[in-house]
Amino acid sequence: MQEAGTAEATSNGTVKQNGVVVEGGLRDIRSKSATPSSDITATNLMTLQQQQALQVARQLLLKQQQQQSGAIKSPKNNEKQPALQVPVSVAMMTPQVITPQQMQQILQQQVLSPQQLQILLQQQQALMLQQQQLQDFYKKQQESLQLQLLQQQHGSKQHSKEVSAQQLAFQQQLLQVQQLQQQHLLSLQRQGLLSIQANQNLPLHSLAQGVIPAELQQLWKEVTGAHVKEENSGSNNGHRGLDLSSASPVPPKSSLLNQHATTNGQYSSHALKRESSALDEHTHHSHPLYAHGVCKWPGCEAVFEDFHSFLKHLNNEHALDDRSTAQCRVQMQVVQQLELQLAKDKERLQAMMTHLHVKSTEPKPTPQPLNLVSNATLSKTAPGASPPLSLPQTPTTPTTPLTPLSQAHSVITPTSLHSVGPIRRRYSDKYNMPISPDIGQNKEFYMNTDVRPPFTYASLIRQAILESPEKQLTLNEIYNWFTRMFAYFRRNAATWKNAVRHNLSLHKCFVRVENVKGAVWTVDEIEFQKRRPQKISGSPALVKNIQTSLGYGPVLPASFQASMAENSIPLYTTASIGSPTLNSLASAIREEMNGAMDHGNSNGSDSSPGRSPLSAMHHISVKEEPLDPEEHEGPLSLVTANHSPDFDHHRDYEDDHGNEDML
DNA sequence: GACACCATAAACAGAT
DNA sequence: AATCTGTTTATGGTGT
Numbered sequence: 042m043q044e045a046g047t048a049e050a051t052s053n054g055t056v057k058q059n060g061v062v063v064e065g066g067l068r069d070i071r072s073k074s075a076t077p078s079s080d081i082t083a084t085n086l087m088t089l090q091q092q093q094a095l096q097v098a099r100q101l102l103l104k105q106q107q108q109q110s111g112a113i114k115s116p117k118n119n120e121k122q123p124a125l126q127v128p129v130s131v132a133m134m135t136p137q138v139i140t141p142q143q144m145q146q147i148l149q150q151q152v153l154s155p156q157q158l159q160i161l162l163q164q165q166q167a168l169m170l171q172q173q174q175l176q177d178f179y180k181k182q183q184e185s186l187q188l189q190l191l192q193q194q195h196g197s198k199q200h201s202k203e204v205s206a207q208q209l210a211f212q213q214q215l216l217q218v219q220q221l222q223q224q225h226l227l228s229l230q231r232q233g234l235l236s237i238q239a240n241q242n243l244p245l246h247s248l249a250q251g252v253i254p255a256e257l258q259q260l261w262k263e264v265t266g267a268h269v270k271e272e273n274s275g276s277n278n279g280h281r282g283l284d285l286s287s288a289s290p291v292p293p294k295s296s297l298l299n300q301h302a303t304t305n306g307q308y309s310s311h312a313l314k315r316e317s318s319a320l321d322e323h324t325h326h327s328h329p330l331y332a333h334g335v336c337k338w339p340g341c342e343a344v345f346e347d348f349h350s351f352l353k354h355l356n357n358e359h360a361l362d363d364r365s366t367a368q369c370r371v372q373m374q375v376v377q378q379l380e381l382q383l384a385k386d387k388e389r390l391q392a393m394m395t396h397l398h399v400k401s402t403e404p405k406p407t408p409q410p411l412n413l414v415s416n417a418t419l420s421k422t423a424p425g426a427s428p429p430l431s432l433p434q435t436p437t438t439p440t441t442p443l444t445p446l447s448q449a450h451s452v453i454t455p456t457s458l459h460s461v462g463p464i465r466r467r468y469s470d471k472y473n474m475p476i477s478p479d480i481g482q483n484k485e486f487y488m489n490t491d492v493r494p495p496f497t498y499a500s501l502i503r504q505a506i507l508e509s510p511e512k513q514l515t516l517n518e519i520y521n522w523f524t525r526m527f528a529y530f531r532r533n534a535a536t537w538k539n540a541v542r543h544n545l546s547l548h549k550c551f552v553r554v555e556n557v558k559g560a561v562w563t564v565d566e567i568e569f570q571k572r573r574p575q576k577i578s579g580s581p582a583l584v585k586n587i588q589t590s591l592g593y594g595p596v597l598p599a600s601f602q603a604s605m606a607e608n609s610i611p612l613y614t615t616a617s618i619g620s621p622t623l624n625s626l627a628s629a630i631r632e633e634m635n636g637a638m639d640h641g642n643s644n645g646s647d648s649s650p651g652r653s654p655l656s657a658m659h660h661i662s663v664k665e666e667p668l669d670p671e672e673h674e675g676p677l678s679l680v681t682a683n684h685s686p687d688f689d690h691h692r693d694y695e696d697d698h699g700n701e702d703m704l
Numbered sequence: 705g706a707c708a709c710c711a712t713a714a715a716c717a718g719a720t
Numbered sequence: 721a722a723t724c725t726g727t728t729t730a731t732g733g734t735g736t
Binding site for chain 1: 726
């Protein structure tokens with residue numbers, strides 16, 4: 042929500058001046074209060090018990106929904122959402138589907154890529170379906186329960202059995218939904234939609250929360266409590282026979298709080314083994330289902346004075362019957378889910394470790410870049426991919442080696458063999474959000490959707506120019522590119538065209554070149570990639586290192602640098618050749634690399650490999666002479682291409698307006 | 705709070 | 721004269 046707020050605020054000016062309508066105010070949609078379904082007046086304890094269980098189930102589901110949607114909409118405020126007593130009816134009737142307004146909002150915030158949104162929508166819809174089914178099930182169950190209660194006022198064994206069957210079915214259903222939600226949750230996490238907080242959870246914790254949270258355990262007890270306790274009362278604790286409708290402050294409850302093995306008795310067979318085995322050496326007999334004097338059978342938690350009582354209980358109460366079988370099935374599902382999750386997390390961990398290790402050590406080509414290139418998703422940072430335009434570096438992404446030196450030579454444009462300057466980006470993270478895994482799709486998306494692209498004018502202009510065959514465009518052609526590529530720029534022309542002109546003039550990286558047919562604009566890649574070393578200003582050496590070719594600058598001869606740049610090109614060129622969307626791909630690659638360098642800059646430590654072959658591919662113009670000695674080191678500024686160097690548009694104020702001492 | 709970056713608006717001038 | 725192109729300044733929002 043924080044982000045939403047800022048994005049909204051940012052666009053407010055736009056709204057005011059452009060007429061761009063940004064849907065706002067989807068805050069706190071969920072936090073409406075309502076009356077809990079407390080109108081249950083059944084006199085029968087059994088009914089109360091069932092109602093209670095149902096309510097708990099609903100609230101549990103609702104909580105999870107809120108957790109999810111809350112994470113999506115306002116990760117930072119997640120913890121602020123109290124576990125509110127939400128109206129059951131409202132909760133069940135209000136599937137957590139993202140409204141068009143919310144979607145628009147999210148889009149405006151550039152939090153999600155279009156693909157992510159699509160997936161999210163689908164998942165939301167699936168979830169909604171499941172919940173509706175569950176809701177129907179609830180209703181049916183309630184109806185039948187009440188019917189039965191009316192017919193069998195005195196509660197017979199048969200009744201118990203039917204209820205039990207229904208409870209089991211309910212448990213199954215609930216578990217399915219739980220799992221579905223967990224998958225959804227995980228999916229969201231994978232897509233980075235959930236807060237870091239959520240991701241910070243240790244795998245087992247998140248699992249426990251997602252699959253078998255304490256609430257579920259509670260629910261389980263509520264649902265199964267009737268007979269279990271009934272049965273227990275018969276065999277062990279007769280004094281608890283009437284303790285059906287209350288929260289039953291019995292020992293099992295309290296034990297539930299202090300042992301993780303207990304809170305998730307269904308998932309923690311390993312933990313149980315460890316825990317119990319350790320303890321058993323001293324006091325208890327060893328049994329996975331017995332710990333701390335409590336039966337660990339899912340939903341049981343009967344307390345026993347000694348192990349033999351437990352064994353007796355186990356044989357009697359958890360013998361092979363329908364209920365036990367069903368519970369066992371459920372437990373199997375739980376375990377499967379956990380194993381699946383564990384495998385996924387292991388995989389992720391492995392990938393993370395590999396990723397970090399490789400990047401932090403060797404600046405050589407990694408499978409990742411290659412992979413990404415082959416997939417046309419060029420993002421070395423995110424597992425996902427990148428948009429066709431300027432891209433993203435994620436804050437967490439170290440710079441990857443982007444200069445494969447051993448690639449075979451291939452198609453290189455005449456203008457391509459040039460230096461690689463330090464890549465510097467000026468975007469805030471907001472503009473560097475990875476927005477899509479598929480370049481083509483993103484392109485389509487922005488072409489057809491009236492959503493503001495998450496890129497600065499400068500990067501867009503640059504993109505437009507670089508996509509052109511000649512790497513140069515007239516102002517009008519730039520305009521056309523904007524309108525062609527982005528639906529968003531098909532209106533409010535006066536505003537954004539002014540902005541384009543403003544940017545062209547303002548930024549040194551855009552060089553106006555007089556042509557036969559007028560003036561065209563080109564990109565000075567070095568200038569574009571420059572960025573004031575804000576975060577590393579305290580370290581001149583570092584700055585220098587960054588500003589020169591990855592530290593090669595001051596050390597290596599120009600020829601070597603050029604060679605490196607040249608050698609680095611083929612990979613990307615080849616990659617782009619293989620892609621149906623040549624230009625986009627190449628551009629994305631370039632952008633991607635820029636992003637990498639950008640990160641390197643901010644990081645200050647790993648800027649090296651990111652040298653941008655891009656600049657080599659597109660470097661067209663360069664200032665006659667460096668205005669800032671520290672910015673142009675050696676050969677890097679010598680690159681010239683297909684334009685005459687006679688221009689005198691030195692716009693020094695690009696780096697910051699403070700530079701402009703024109704007054 | 706200072707600073708950097710960006711977007712937007714607008715004034716202005718020269719060219720077409 | 722109107723429009724386009726380009727430059728410059730001012731202002732405000734946002735993030736660091």
